[in-house]
Amino acid sequence: MQIKNYINLKQMAETKSLFKLVTGVLVLVTVAACQTTNDEGVETATAIEADTDYYSSYTKATRSKTVHDEFKTRFSITSTFLTTDFRNAMAKRHLELFQESQPVLGEASDKAGFFISAHVSNEDLADLRDERLWNIFVDSPSGPIQPVLIKKLREKEQWKAFFPEVNLWTEEYLVLFDSSFGDSEKLVQKDAVRLMISNRHAKVSFNW
Numbered sequence: 001m002q003i004k005n006y007i008n009l010k011q012m013a014e015t016k017s018l019f020k021l022v023t024g025v026l027v028l029v030t031v032a033a034c035q036t037t038n039d040e041g042v043e044t045a046t047a048i049e050a051d052t053d054y055y056s057s058y059t060k061a062t063r064s065k066t067v068h069d070e071f072k073t074r075f076s077i078t079s080t081f082l083t084t085d086f087r088n089a090m091a092k093r094h095l096e097l098f099q100e101s102q103p104v105l106g107e108a109s110d111k112a113g114f115f116i117s118a119h120v121s122n123e124d125l126a127d128l129r130d131e132r133l134w135n136i137f138v139d140s141p142s143g144p145i146q147p148v149l150i151k152k153l154r155e156k157e158q159w160k161a162f163f164p165e166v167n168l169w170t171e172e173y174l175v176l177f178d179s180s181f182g183d184s185e186k187l188v189q190k191d192a193v194r195l196m197i198s199n200r201h202a203k204v205s206f207n208w
Contacts, residue, residue, distance in 0.1 A: 045097055048164050057089035063206040064165070074201040075120040078165040081193065081208050082113035090162055097161055104162070105174060111148070112138070112177040114195060117163060117170045125199055127152075128173055138177055139194040139205070149176040 049055055061083055066076040080086065082105055090104045107113065120126040128134050129150045137144040153159060153172040160166045195206040 045161075048162070051093060051096075054089045054093045054162075057086050058162075061086040061208075063208070065204040065206065067202040067204065069201055073121055075118060075125075075199070077116060077118045077197060077204065078163075079117075079195055079197075079206045080115040080163065081195075081206075082108040082115060093162065107149070107151075107174060107176060112179045112193075114175045115159075115163065116173040116175055116197075117159075117165045118173070119170045126171060128171070128197075133199055135196070135198050136175060137196050138179070139196050144196075145177055145179055147175050148178045149174070151176075 048058070058080065062078060062080045064076070064078040067074040087105060087108065091101070094104050095101050103109070105113065105115065116128065118126075118128055125133050128136065129152060136150065137146050139145075151174040153174055156166060156172065159172055163172075166172060193208040197204050197206075
C-alpha cells in the first residue's frame, strides 16, 4: 500500500512538473510573439490615424453613410472630397512613406473629384459605374451635375495607405466632375457641395 501511494505521489509530481514546463513554454512563446524588434535602420510606416496632419485633413474631407433596410445592410459608402488641401496632404504622406515626390490622384487637379469606397451586399448591384443601377451627381441650384468620369480603382494596397475604410470587401472609385466647385475654402460653407448617390434601395447625400 505504501509503495502504491509512493508511485501515485511520484506520478502526480511528474505531472505537475510537466504542466509547469508546458505552461512556461507557452508563456515564452506568447511573449515572443507579442514583441517586435526591428533591426537597426528599420522604421515602420506611420499609421493613418497616427499621422495627425494627414488624418486631420482626411476627416475634414470624408463623409460616410450606411443604408439599412428590412433588417439588412444594403450598402455602405465612404466619400472623400479631393480638395486641394486634401490632395496636398496626400502628396505629403506619399513623400513620407515612399521617399519620392509623386502626384496622387492627379486627375482631380483640374476637376472636382471624389474618392469613393463602397461595400454593397448584393453583388448584382456592386458596380457603381452601372448607370442602370446607380445615379451619382452633385446637387446644385441650376440642377444636377453629372460626372464626366467614374473610374474603378484597382491597386487596393496602394489606397490602404491613405484611406482606412479600404478593405477586402470594398470597391474603390474615382468620380470626377467638370466643375470648379472643388476649392477647399468652400468646405467652411454649409452645404456648399452636396454629392448624391442612389439606387433602388435608397438615396444618400454627402455634404461639405
